[in-house]
Amino acid sequence: MEREFTYTKADFEQVRQRVYQMAGISLAPSKDQLVYSRLVRRLRSLRLRDFPSYFLYLDKHPEEAEHFVNALTTNLTSFFREEHHFEYLAQYLREQHKPGRNWRIWCSAASTGEEPYSIAMTLAETFGRFDVPVQLIASDIDTKVLSTAREGIYPEARLESVSTERRKAFFLRGKQSNAGKVRVVKELRQMIEFRQINLLDQNWGLGNALDIIFCRNVMIYFDKPTQHKVLERMAKLLPEHGRFFAGHSESFVHANDVVRLIGRTIYKPVRK
Ligand SMILES: C[S@@+](CC[C@H](N)C(=O)[O-])C[C@H]1O[C@@H](n2cnc3c(N)ncnc32)[C@H](O)[C@@H]1O
Structure with a gap:
């Protein structure tokens, strides 16, 4: 060639x-x-x-x-990708939430934002308001995709997998020069803290414990020793009731000393 x-x-x-x-x-x-x-x-x-x-x-x-x-980096993503995770999240919070309780969720390979916004929509629906008792952190190594995520502007065609009700509640349609585009409403954008985090970094700067980690479709790019190292550190951040969501083609049964499969690509940490 x-x-x-x-x-x-x-x-x-x-x-x-x-x-x-x-x-x-x-x-x-x-x-x-x-x-x-x-x-x-x-x-x-x-x-x-x-x-x-x-x-x-x-x-x-x-x-x-x-x-x-x-x-x-490969940044392929979509709104409500692997929808069963969002249904599980809603049900989990409905069952576990008590008044006064605060939650921390980390979306660790957020790409252009469709995944953290899907989490944010799920939270807003579950709690019935935008001001939810959840700190939602979304990160990626790639600074370019993070800036798209922060902006929250997408071609309308990206909403293919989003219901009409959700489109009405969570998106604004662009007019004139912005025709054909949609923007995530400000209230939803404000629910998310976007940060650059490299999963290989020694310190993720996330402070104390998290409740739920989304780490979907990124570990497939890592070899097994790297997967194990990252997973071990993530599992340490999760308490007994914590949940870890993986991508559809990822399996961590080789790391069953760290996490245990409890549902469709849903894991809980193993306490030693
Ligand atoms: C295929 S996308 C997955 C997006 C989303 N989680 C999903 O499942 O739709 C993989 C993302 O992982 C990010 N990534 C790759 N290596 C990373 C690393 N070392 N630390 C953090 N993010 C990384 C890429 O920048 C990319 O946005």
């Missing part, structure tokens, strides 16, 4: 090692073309002549790491 930049196996190997170290992401050998197409834009905009020059640039400019990681 004719390419704008020379791209060798060694270049791909460099990218693999670096993104593994920075974000825990294990790129399969079959991703070599994808890596090229994602990074070529960086080379172009920095006016670099080849990949080795880009690696040197990365070493000399620590701020480029953010662009490098942003370019290599």
